[in-house]
Amino acid sequence: MYTIVERQDLLPRVHLLKIQAPKVAAAAAAGQFVILRIDAEGERFPLTIADWDAQAGTVTVIYMEIGASTRKLAKLGEGDAILDFAGPLGKPTEIENFGTVVCVSGGFAMATIAPIARAMKEAGNRVISVVGARSKDLFFWHDRLTKYSDEMIVCTDDGSAGIKGVVTEPLRDLLASSTKVDRVIVIGPSVMMKFCSKTTQPFGVKTIVSLNPIMIDGTGMCGCCRVSLDGQTRFACVDGPEFDGHKVDWDGLLVRQKSYVAEEAVAAERCRCKEEGCGNHG
Amino acid sequence: MAKAGLNRMDMPKQAVSDRIQNFSEVATGYTPADAHTEAARCLQCKKRYCVEGCPVNIDIPEFILALRDGNMPEAARVLKKTNSLPGVCGRVCPQETQCEQACILNKKEAPIAIGRLERFVADWERGHSAEVNLPKSLKPKSGKKAAVVGAGPAGLTAAAELARLGHDVTLFESLHTAGGVLMYGIPEFRLPKDIVQGEIEYVKSLGVTLELNSVAGRLFSLEDLFKQGFQAVFLATGAGLPLFLNVQGENLSGVYSANEFLTRVNLMKAHNFPSSDTPVKKGRKVAVIGGGNVAMDAARCALRLGAEEVSIVYRRSELELPARKEEVDNAREEGIKFHFLTSPVRFLANEQGQVRAMECQKMALGEPDASGRRRPIPVGGSEFEMDIDLAVIALGTRPNPLVMQSAPDLQVNSNGTVLADINGQTSHRAVWAGGDIVTGSDTVISAMGAAKRSAVVIDEYLRSL
């Protein structure tokens, strides 16, 4: 069992958990993830390692409630325990002194990109962060990202903070400006990663994306997480999750991510009934 | 070939109409009377052909004698002396090509049903472990530490043997449960999971420390294990990396690897969705590509999930089918269709990106290839479409490279298997390997046999330190 030592509610449906997992904390690196299983009936699902503390033996994850499993997780608080917690999984982010690195994140991924920005900064890069969200209220860990960034560009859909618009616009402006960009890293919803990759492609700047296909084992055993890269099949859990965004078959990924929409709806409904006690479901 | 049914006791099975609607075990097991009748047929030969046919050399005549004499605790002790997982082996070993093929009676009549008797004794033992009272250790404590990586049949056997030989053993497993293919691959209706768990409990009772959720190559490297004070390592991570066809449309939604399909059902209990959180697609028309045991298991699972029509699509002819005959017969009885000399060319999608059809090509058999089987050659212009809404690809697996990637000194063959000698010694100092990681996909018992050979030499090595 892996005990939750801290919980913070960052936004209405976004939570932070600090989990006691000393071995994972000792081995973790930027860009890696864990797979957890809440209880004996639980599914195995991945969450990015947003932070870790080898000394304290803790791993921090930040997640958004979207379906049955993440809602189940949201019921747990400090002192509760998670049955299984395997990691660190996936390849760590390639960290080098590239020169100037642009870290683009959207939604709650502004948290999961933080360790990458930190590692890039520590490696001597000039780090420019581009962060997007629907509105001003949806920003968090802003201070952290600011700390690791030489420059911070904020955009909101509604214009309540920073530039009004989506992240691809300032990204394109940056690439078109006199600033020489050596690498772009994008983490966020698949659609956003797709469009950021399309934005950088004409400029020929290597663009790394962190893919989130459906996973089960996370060890390369099931092939559920496979994605097509320039026509070659790769397993995101062991060959990734980070890949060259210019090579990803985005439409294939998006379709596979929707494989279980019908089943997820059933699970979410059941979960709601349980929460609200409709009495018709076990 | 065993002359099944001749004069050996039949194995009671669930009726076809019932069993295709549930995941319970198909073969329900001998009654005590059946077992005694079958045991009484054994000639108790001086020259023990059957034992020679067994990869772990179980004292077959001895356990059958004890069973015939009604001394069940002794029968169980004889089995466990050489085999820590008899309940598993009695169910899934290909006895027809091993002990039963070697049995002297096979020349004239039906061989003794050794596997069924082994299962009978193992099942009895489950409720009677106190009476059996197995010796937990064979040698005094050595004070030496061994790490075993991967808790499938090879790892479980190595861990059990090394613990009994007096060493301090830690068994690392990447998944949330031990058992390997026994838990995630072989379906409940052939191998109930509580049987596997019972045998794992026995291994733990020998003093083995089981560390779950521990992915070697990520959580630790081989060298880390030595730094942590382990003095010998046995690698048993199996051959779990699924192969694909590399044809167009293979990554469509609704196309599974057999590992994914079986894992969802067996390990994650997706057939109980939504009481279990993991879903699985229940196809209406399902195609399973491949002809081995794995393909049969996947097809029979798909049927039990409620598919209307399940087809096995195999590129050679019935003669070359690699699956056990018993499994093919079971699949046929249950209504699985077979399309021989047929190979998929591509998968076609509907508007939602879900698989809706599979384009196939007919094949003809040419000259024998390296495997000695006749090579399938495509027949030009024979393409046709098969309507499906779910496909399961069961073309075999390779060793998972995770551990090897973390150990550059470990020599690996071109097919991804680890280079090791007959006792499992690898190119790396103090590291042995056994099971599917060395042989590629093989059998439970050959993995166990390899683990036992390695345990003997690891014991010598540790005691020499």
Ligand SMILES: Cc1cc2nc3c(=O)[nH]c(=O)nc-3n(C[C@H](O)[C@H](O)[C@H](O)COP(=O)(O)OP(=O)(O)OC[C@H]3O[C@@H](n4cnc5c(N)ncnc54)[C@H](O)[C@@H]3O)c2cc1C
């Ligand atoms: C490498 C990786 C890192 C991730 N990191 C984070 C993170 O840091 N924070 C976060 O909130 N989310 C993260 N996710 C996504 C997270 O795993 C899903 O949100 C979660 O599994 C949804 O489960 P659910 O039951 O709540 O929702 P569901 O209703 O079951 O699913 C909603 C959507 O989530 C995805 N999903 C469902 N099951 C899985 C699964 N077993 N594996 C992967 N995706 C699945 C699918 O696209 C699905 O359509 C990550 C995913 C991956 C692959």
Ligand SMILES: Cc1cc2nc3c(=O)[nH]c(=O)nc-3n(C[C@H](O)[C@H](O)[C@H](O)COP(=O)(O)OP(=O)(O)OC[C@H]3O[C@@H](n4cnc5c(N)ncnc54)[C@H](O)[C@@H]3O)c2cc1C
């Ligand atoms: C569907 C199916 C049906 C089969 N039916 C039969 C049958 O009827 N009879 C028969 O004899 N054989 C059968 N086999 C073959 C048999 O199951 C295998 O030969 C046998 O399980 C091999 O044992 P193993 O211990 O080498 O590997 P596995 O059983 O594969 O075990 C390897 C273990 O290592 C773990 N692991 C992998 N990577 C890591 C890592 N990096 N770190 C830590 N742990 C790791 C895995 O999770 C797993 O638990 C079948 C196989 C399949 C897939």
Ligand code: SF4
């Ligand atoms: S060879 Fe057959 S008959 Fe002879 S001892 Fe073995 S099982 Fe019995």
Ligand code: FES
């Ligand atoms: S999640 Fe199973 S292979 Fe990647």
